[in-house]
Amino acid sequence: MGAFLSTLVGGARPVRHATAPAAARYFVVGDVHGCLDELQDLLRKAQYDDGATRLVLVGDLVNKGPKSLEVIRYCRENEICVVRGNHDDKCLRLFDGVDELKVEYAYVRDMTEADAVWLRNLPHTLTLPHVDAIVVHAGLRPSTKLEDQSPQHMTTMRSLEGGAPSSRPGEESWAELRDEAPLVIFGHDARRGLQKFPYAIGLDTGCCYGGELTGVFLPSRELVSVPARRTYAEAARG
Numbered sequence: 001m002g003a004f005l006s007t008l009v010g011g012a013r014p015v016r017h018a019t020a021p022a023a024a025r026y027f028v029v030g031d032v033h034g035c036l037d038e039l040q041d042l043l044r045k046a047q048y049d050d051g052a053t054r055l056v057l058v059g060d061l062v063n064k065g066p067k068s069l070e071v072i073r074y075c076r077e078n079e080i081c082v083v084r085g086n087h088d089d090k091c092l093r094l095f096d097g098v099d100e101l102k103v104e105y106a107y108v109r110d111m112t113e114a115d116a117v118w119l120r121n122l123p124h125t126l127t128l129p130h131v132d133a134i135v136v137h138a139g140l141r142p143s144t145k146l147e148d149q150s151p152q153h154m155t156t157m158r159s160l161e162g163g164a165p166s167s168r169p170g171e172e173s174w175a176e177l178r179d180e181a182p183l184v185i186f187g188h189d190a191r192r193g194l195q196k197f198p199y200a201i202g203l204d205t206g207c208c209y210g211g212e213l214t215g216v217f218l219p220s221r222e223l224v225s226v227p228a229r230r231t232y233a234e235a236a237r238g
Contacts (some may be wrong), residue, residue, distance in 0.1 A: 007137040016154075017146055018123035019080045020135075023054035026128050028135055029215040030058055030203030031187040033087065034065025037072060037229055038213040044217060045222040053217075056126060058187035059137035060087025062107075064208040064233040069107040069115070084122040085188065086138040092119055124154045131219040132181055136190040139174045141165050145231050155174070158189045175200035175233065185216065194223075209235040 020026070027048040032039050048055065057080060062068035068091070075082055093099040095116050098171045102149040103110060125146065126135040134140070139157040140149055150165075159170030160177065169191045178184060187204040189195070194214060195202030201221070207213040210231030215224050 013048060013070060016124045016151060017127070017217060018125070019127045019129060020054060020056060024052040025220070026054050026056055026133075026216050026218045028056045028185045028203065028218060030159040030205060030213060031060040031085070031190070031207070032057060032065070032071055032213065033060055033208035033232075034062055034068035034071055035207045035228065035232065036065075036067040036070045038207050038226055039071070039074075041226045041229075042213050042215055045226055048215075048217070052079075054081060056081040056128070056135055056185075057083070058089040058203060059083045059122070059183065060187060061085070062091045063087040066232060070095070072111075072115050072119065076115070078190075079137075080198065081126055081133050082122050083120075083126050084138050084155060085125050088119050088122065088151055092116060096138075110120055116173045123175075124151055125149070128218060133181075133185055133218055135185045138167075138184060139165065139186055140178075140184055142174065142177065156188070158192075163222065175202055183218075185218070208232045208237065 054183045059082060061071045065080040076157055079221050091108060094101050094105050095111055123171060137155050153165040157165035157174060159166045159168060160172045160174050161170050173192060175195050175197050180199060184200045186202055189202055190204045190206040190209060194205050203216060205212040205214040205225060208230045210228050212227050213226040
């Protein structure tokens with residue numbers, strides 16, 4: 001993604017909003033969470049690489065699955081477009097020594113500064129030209145301009161509680177309530193699974209929990225999924 005990033009970042013801080021390179025169509029994939037084998041299974045099944053399709057990931061590249069560092073480097077080497085997720089933020093806090101480096105995050109010890117810089121430079125949203133769509137990891141607050149969206153909400157929200165974004169899996173899905181273009185493609189909400197609404201599509205189908213890895217072609221909205229090879233993590237309860 002070197003050429004892609006060079007047009008999006010400046011200095012040490014990531015640009016919050018960016019535009020993907022133009023393409024005839026896009027294939028947007030849900031939360032990978034270190035499941036590199038399943039990502040490659042999905043790409044083979046989708047037969048997406050026809051030279052006219054741009055691959056985009058909704059973030060949360062890392063943690064829970066077995067190949068977090070390999071996913072980072074696969075994306076870097078193949079110049080894949082990615083937005084920033086909450087687990088990518090967690091990875092950077094571990095790398096910087098802010099959070100405790102527990103055994104399940106051992107891959108962070110093998111990260112290089114170049115890996116960390118690449119993660120830091122991921123945008124929070126990615127506009128897809130010509131298909132009237134935006135990719136974000138978790139969600140967008142209703143009736144709020146893109147430039148006024150909170151990075152925390154964009155990486156953690158799942159629901160609306162009294163009209164305010166919440167990371168809890170409440171009764172009101174922000175995606176179900178979205179009633180205007182552009183179409184928003186997101187992940188993060190494995191508990192609700194696949195979400196299909198007129199103006200939002202949620203792609204987190206819980207691959208790391210033994211579910212599926214799902215992608216969607218745009219503008220056709222054709223969905224493609226593959227099963228997880230095994231269960232890598234236990235889903236949260238409650």
